[in-house]
Amino acid sequence: MTTKAYDEGNPFAKILRGELPAHKIYEDEETFAFMDIMPRGDGHCLAIPKRPARNIFDVDPDSLAALMRTVQKLARAVVKALGADGVTVQQFNEPAGGQIVFHLHVHILPRFEGVALRPHTGEMADQAVLAEQARKIRAALEVDGA
Structure with a gap:
């Protein structure tokens, strides 16, 4: 499979360069994690x-191995x-696989019994709600030593 070239102008590259805002949850030398601004559920976050x-x-x-380590940390933290x-x-x-932003990213979606994921409507969530969820997730990561 041949893929297209990486686009330095994609939104996640801009977040990494500080050109777009994000509700940061976690960062290390290899990865960055933040809240999804169009969440399909409470606590929906992304790792890149x-x-x-x-x-x-x-x-x-x-890089993929580092990303998966971060995904595992986030999965544990969002549940907690x-x-x-x-x-x-x-x-x-x-595109055929559902990718919309062309910077590798992994969605971490906390799930609750009996609560379906919201549809992806393209509407942005309330920033105060995202900030509070990010705060809770960061606190859980700190307790676990991440």
Whole structure:
């Protein structure tokens, strides 16, 4: 599979450069995590590698491994922070696979018994709500030593 070139102008690259705002949850040398501004559920967040990668097809294996370590930390933290019953982890590749933003990213969605995911409408969530959820998740990460 041949993928298209990485676009330095994508929204997540702009977040990494500080050109767009984000509700940061976690950061280390290799990865960055923040709240999804169009969440499909309470606590929906994203983890991305800092190194440029369009998607799973062109990511460096070491960068992918670091990303998965961060995803696992976030999965544990969102369940703890929000009292979730479980978590859904999603990752999409290329338009046919559902990818919309072309910087590799993983969705971490806290799940609650009997509560369906909201549809992706393209509407942004209340920033104060996202900020409070980010605060709770950061606090859970700090308790766990992340």
